Amino acid sequence: MNDSRPIGVFDSGLGGLTAVRALQTLLPNEHIVYFGDTGRVPYGTRSRETVRKYARQDMRFLLSHEVKMVIAACNTVSASVSDDDLSLLHVPFIEVLTPAARRAVSCTKNKKVALIGTPATVKSGAYERAIHALNPDITLTPVACPLFVPLVENGFTADDDPVTTLVAQKYLAPVIESGADTLILGCTHYPILKGVLRRVLGDSVTLIDSGKEAAKQAKSCLMQNGLLAADTQTGETQYYVSDSAESFAMLAEPIIGESVADCATQIDIDTY
Amino acid sequence: MNDSRPIGVFDSGLGGLTAVRALQTLLPNEHIVYFGDTGRVPYGTRSRETVRKYARQDMRFLLSHEVKMVIAACNTVSASVSDDDLSLLHVPFIEVLTPAARRAVSCTKNKKVALIGTPATVKSGAYERAIHALNPDITLTPVACPLFVPLVENGFTADDDPVTTLVAQKYLAPVIESGADTLILGCTHYPILKGVLRRVLGDSVTLIDSGKEAAKQAKSCLMQNGLLAADTQTGETQYYVSDSAESFAMLAEPIIGESVADCATQIDIDTY
Structure with a gap:
């Protein structure tokens, strides 16, 4: 119990924010690291091999942030990844x-x-x-x-x-x-x-x-594995994207319900 | 004169094919190497820095095919690249x-x-x-x-x-x-x-x-620089894409006016 590490969540772009919103409500003590692949969105019109490659890079990025769980908040990824792709994870994996x-x-x-x-x-x-x-x-x-x-x-x-x-x-x-x-x-x-x-x-x-159903599943999984954060912790969310953080912050605000401009950062996903 | 090297053409996806079609008509003796970044299309809703990075990778890919000219058949790239990006080229560059x-x-x-x-x-x-x-x-x-x-x-x-x-x-x-x-x-x-x-x-x-205007410009430039292919050469076009070659071939056929299935190949653009 009392695991302060963040939950890692990723999606092709903005969509996964609907899962983040649900997680913030269900698990207010948890830190979250979000990655939105805005430099390569959309995923759902690309081939399976390309989606799998992108998903592996996204997961490696989240792992570099010492996450205690990875959530693929993207149906395309959930439908495309294989056990082989998931073998790079050493933490619980939730898909939608x-x-x-x-x-x-x-x-x-x-x-x-x-x-x-x-x-x-x-x-x-x-x-x-x-x-x-x-x-x-x-x-x-x-x-x-x-x-x-x-x-x-x-x-x-x-x-x-x-x-x-x-x-x-x-x-x-x-x-x-x-x-x-x-x-x-x-x-x-x-x-x-x-x-x-x-x-x-x-x-x-x-x-x-x-996304909402996956958030419920994530909560059960954290409880069952003794991975919940202390109830004295105030959950904070960090957002990372592969294109402009500024454009992301503008589009994300109405979905998340508050400004994310101060906690959004652009990264180079090619290097993961 | 009689330069048999191909012309390199790139775009975010399918759009540049309208320029390829114009080139094939205007310059039937020229070989063409086309790269469509179908794994990362669209470019036009991304930030300038991301577009510049993608364009540099696309140009490096074309240079690896020993092209005698590079055409950015993409207005977003044409509007975004800087002299610094173009310094990696040692062949004429045409934008749209x-x-x-x-x-x-x-x-x-x-x-x-x-x-x-x-x-x-x-x-x-x-x-x-x-x-x-x-x-x-x-x-x-x-x-x-x-x-x-x-x-x-x-x-x-x-x-x-x-x-x-x-x-x-x-x-x-x-x-x-x-x-x-x-x-x-x-x-x-x-x-x-x-x-x-x-x-x-x-x-x-x-x-x-x-795309059509750029094709005319390309023709003038080749003529002025003595880079035209021999008029006995039959121009052939090779297509490369960053997502499934099969999907590309299906969507490209009505634009090009003939099947491209046998000359379309998927490559990994991240490595350029």
Whole structure:
């Protein structure tokens, strides 16, 4: 107990901040080191080998900060890494896909679940495998949504944004068609578009936030392994990015809910 | 004369292929080595320092192929590189910005020119400087269009694509408002969206294709320096990319007008 080391969290860009926000709420005593690969975002439209290479560099960067746990707050990474990639870690590893799949299985009443994600996540079939391992009777409707990440990274996030609404209507048509009562937001960027998604889908569909589910999983794991920080510690978050810290701070503030300008630093990820 | 070495061309991803297509038509005897940084596209939403670093790696890669000329078929790079970055070259360097600016200045009749480009290109002010150096009386209306590159890279390119049309209507409103008779397509991806742009703008505005202008400039430069290939040589193009060669070949084919599957190779750009 009383492990003061930080939790390491990484993502392709801004999306993982939705998981950081959930961690800050659930585990207010924990220090967090965040890495957002803003110099190479997006991941989800790239090949599996490229995503794996980037993920290994991201994990090595976090390990250099003496983290006690690594969270891949990115569905594309969660769906792409292999045991071989993870063998470089000597600390617990949490990904976002399994907790989200588990939550979807426990939420659905009509056994119809839909998934929206990046092309890489959808193509991997990882959600199908995770869900069918838990319950083979569930029908999964997966839909790749390659434009959602660029829309978020460029600030098209207002609840009534006409471009994002048109794109969402196109992407969500097969979800509505499927009659699913549960939709996995299979990319940590997507909760930032919750307002638009809700307007297009209506209120009857349960939305599963993969970053939030991963944060709950991280808490259990820290408790089980005696890795929690002392409850007298005040958790602080350091942010690292591979492109301008200034642009990152501007886009991160509305997601995190406070200014991160003083704790954001640019690093060279190529060297990890 | 009779220099059989290839011309090196690079871009952040697919956009530079519009320049390659123009080169193949203008200079059918020349070999071309193309590098598309598909593992790190887009460039235009990143900071200047990150773009400069990527451009230096791209140029070092091309030099390793013994090229006789380097063409930055990317407006973001053209607007970002410094003399210091270019000092690593010992061959002629052609960028896309100056030829496009020159052409716009000679085309406009009402002295009102508009520019669409990536945020990095627009922010740099490089087009303003180039145009005003040629004619200080011209009014330039610059508009940043961050979503156009992701739309192209994800195939939203049909002339009547509803998403691209809506985005174009939004981005082009200040262009129409300005009364410009000439519009610089200040990103080599944009000619791929010419159909949509034409529908939104109507026929009265002259579109300047920066890749095509750069190809003309490259031809003059080769002639002046005695670097042309023999007219008995049949030009061949080799394509290199930093992500999957297979995905690249699929997206490149409609731009180049023939299959590139047999001449596309993935390389590791980090090592340059």
